[in-house]
Every structure is written in structure tokens, then in C-alpha cells.
Amino acid sequence: MDLKDKVCVVTGAAQGLGRSFVEILLRNGAKVALIDVNKSLGDELKSTLDQEYGRDRTEFYTADVSSEEDFKGVLEKIVGTFGRIDILCNNAGIINEKHWEKTIAINLGGVVRGTYLALEHMKKENSGNGGVIVNISSMAGLGPLPMAPIYTATKHGVVGFSRAMAAVSKLANYGVRINVLCPWFVKTSLLSVMSSEEHIGSFFPLKGIADTMLENHGCLEADVVAKAFLVLVKDESKNGDVLMIDPEGAAFVSFPERGKNMPSTPVSLE
Ligand SMILES: NC(=O)C1=CN([C@@H]2O[C@H](COP(=O)(O)OP(=O)(O)OC[C@H]3O[C@@H](n4cnc5c(N)ncnc54)[C@H](O)[C@@H]3O)[C@@H](O)[C@H]2O)C=CC1
Numbered sequence: 001m002d003l004k005d006k007v008c009v010v011t012g013a014a015q016g017l018g019r020s021f022v023e024i025l026l027r028n029g030a031k032v033a034l035i036d037v038n039k040s041l042g043d044e045l046k047s048t049l050d051q052e053y054g055r056d057r058t059e060f061y062t063a064d065v066s067s068e069e070d071f072k073g074v075l076e077k078i079v080g081t082f083g084r085i086d087i088l089c090n091n092a093g094i095i096n097e098k099h100w101e102k103t104i105a106i107n108l109g110g111v112v113r114g115t116y117l118a119l120e121h122m123k124k125e126n127s128g129n130g131g132v133i134v135n136i137s138s139m140a141g142l143g144p145l146p147m148a149p150i151y152t153a154t155k156h157g158v159v160g161f162s163r164a165m166a167a168v169s170k171l172a173n174y175g176v177r178i179n180v181l182c183p184w185f186v187k188t189s190l191l192s193v194m195s196s197e198e199h200i201g202s203f204f205p206l207k208g209i210a211d212t213m214l215e216n217h218g219c220l221e222a223d224v225v226a227k228a229f230l231v232l233v234k235d236e237s238k239n240g241d242v243l244m245i246d247p248e249g250a251a252f253v254s255f256p257e258r259g260k261n262m263p264s265t266p267v268s269l270e
Pocket residue numbers: 011012013014015016017018035036037038041063064065066091092093094106136137138139182183184185186187188189190191
């Protein structure tokens with residue numbers, strides 16, 4: 001996919017991984033609509049990007065991805081301004097094991113909502129141009145992080161939902177690819193939350209597990225993760241694919257074709 005003049009939407013765009021995704025899309029010639037609940041950070045980034053790329057390459061919209069009214073309204077504004085949506089990155093996410101309903105509403109609900117709402121504008125049966133949706137999961141979407149069971153559940157949900165929706169899109173000829181990115185730990189402000197008992201709650205005593213993982217394997221820079229994100233955007237052969245990235249590199253995850261083919265140990269029920 002050539003990104004020149006393509007219209008991209010990134011949620012959680014004001015900082016961290018979302019900002020890196022915005023910047024790599026701009027460097028590849030795209031226009032980007034930034035969505036974030038943090039207005040001050042979003043306005044600040046928009047001003048910075050205007051100076052580097054010009055005022056017409058980006059717009060910032062304040063919205064909460066867990067709100068149907070917010071997200072639906074902002075996507076309609078984006079289509080009104082840019083005329084179309086070619087690429088969506090559902091990136092917004094939090095860690096909060098105490099207020100776990102909020103975590104589910106943002107990390108999984110926000111991805112589901114963004115995918116469904118964007119498909120209404122993107123799918124070819126609605127006179128859309130097709131395109132690609134990249135949902136941001138985590139390596140915790142592939143295996144459990146004991147200190148964050150709810151976060152783990154939401155990230156597993158993003159993987160399962162995205163793979164299922166990729167199959168729907170193919171069967172229904174939406175013309176929209178749907179892929180998943182599963183990063184290891186990345187140096188962003190989200191990581192600092194890991195040291196907050198307020199966010200980890202009763203699982204805080206297990207924090208040492210993550211500390212050991214970081215000590216043993218290191219931490220990624222956001223701009224390296226953005227290169228993996230770009231692979232999922234540009235490679236038009238990728239639909240329903242899951243790309244993981246850690247300090248040793250990036251690799252596509254292989255899943256058995258059917259659940260029954262999972263590595264398993266037979267059990268007698270006699
Ligand atoms: N930092 C890490 O180690 C990893 C992060 N991820 C995932 O990457 C994504 C981005 O994380 P980071 O950049 O690290 O976090 P971050 O905390 O640096 O940035 C997240 C952004 O999302 C925004 N946001 C939060 N809730 C929102 C909502 N309801 N509506 C709209 N925007 C909202 C925040 O204001 C913030 O600007 C998340 O989904 C996270 O789970 C995945 C693997 C590793």
C-alpha cells in the first residue's frame with residue numbers, strides 16, 4: 001500500500017506508541033487524524049506536527065474511545081474533513097487492575113467500537129475504499145502477565161476479535177484488512193504505571209515478575225515498534241495476521257488453523 005495522501009486515524013495518538021505511529025505515517029506521505037482523550041497533549045502535538053509537516057497534514061480530535069457518542073461523532077467529523085478513512089490504528093489503552101471495568105471498556109471496548117465504526121466508512125459495500133485496520137494488542141495478548149490479569153484478558157480479546165473480524169471481512173468482501181500488533185515492553189508513560197499500586201491493585205506484590213522480564217530482556221523504543229506497525233499497514237498480503245515484536249526482533253505468530261489442532265495432551269474421561 002502506497003501511503004501518499006492516504007487518510008489515517010490513530011487513537012491514543014497524543015504520546016507514546018500512538019505518537020510514533022502518527023509520525024511514521026506522516027513520514028510516508030499520509031494525512032493523519034489524531035484522536036486522544038488528553039486534549040492538552042493532543043493540542044501540543046498538533047502544534048509540533050504543524051511546524052514539521054504543515055498545517056494540512058493532521059488534525060487533532062479530543063475523544064474517549066470508550067464513548068460511542070464521542071467515537072462515532074469524531075469519525076464522522078474526520079470523514080467530513082478528509083473525505084475518507086483508509087487506515088485506522090486502534091491504539092488507545094490503559095493499565096488499571098483496580099478499575100477493571102474501565103480497562104475493559106477502553107482496551108477491548110474501544111478496539112471493538114473503532115473497528116465497527118470505521119468499517120461503516122471503509123467497507124466497499126458502503127461505497128468505501130477498503131483499507132486496513134491495525135489493532136494494538138501486546139505480548140500479554142499471547143500469554144498471561146500474572147500482575148495484570150484484566151490487562152491480559154483485554155489484550156487476548158484484541159487478538160481474538162481482530163482475527164475473527166479479519167475472517168468476516170474476507171468472507172464479506174469488505175476490502176478491509178485487519179491485523180494485530182503485539183509489542184513487548186516499550187519505553188512510554190504507560191510503563192511507569194506498572195510501578196503504581198493504584199493501578200495494579202492487589203496484584204502489586206507480583207510486580208517483580210515484570211521487573212525481572214525487563215531486566216532479562218530489555219525494553220523497546222517506540223520508533224522501533226512503529227516500523228513493525230508499518231509492515232502491517234503496507235503489506236497487502238496481511239489480513240488476520242498477528243505480528244509480535246520484542247528486543248530480539250519481530251515475527252509473525254503462527255496459530256493452528258482450528259482450535260482442535262492446538263498442541264494438546266489427550267485426557268481419558270472414563
Ligand atoms: N508501553 C508498553 O510497554 C506497551 C504498550 N502496549 C499498548 O500500546 C498502546 C499504547 O500504549 P502506550 O503508548 O505505551 O501508552 P501511553 O500511556 O504512553 O499512551 C496512551 C495514550 O492513549 C490515550 N488514551 C487513554 N485512554 C483513552 C481513551 N479512553 N480514549 C482516547 N485516548 C485514550 C492516553 O491519553 C495516551 O495519550 C496501548 O494499547 C498499550 O496497551 C502494548 C505493549 C507494550
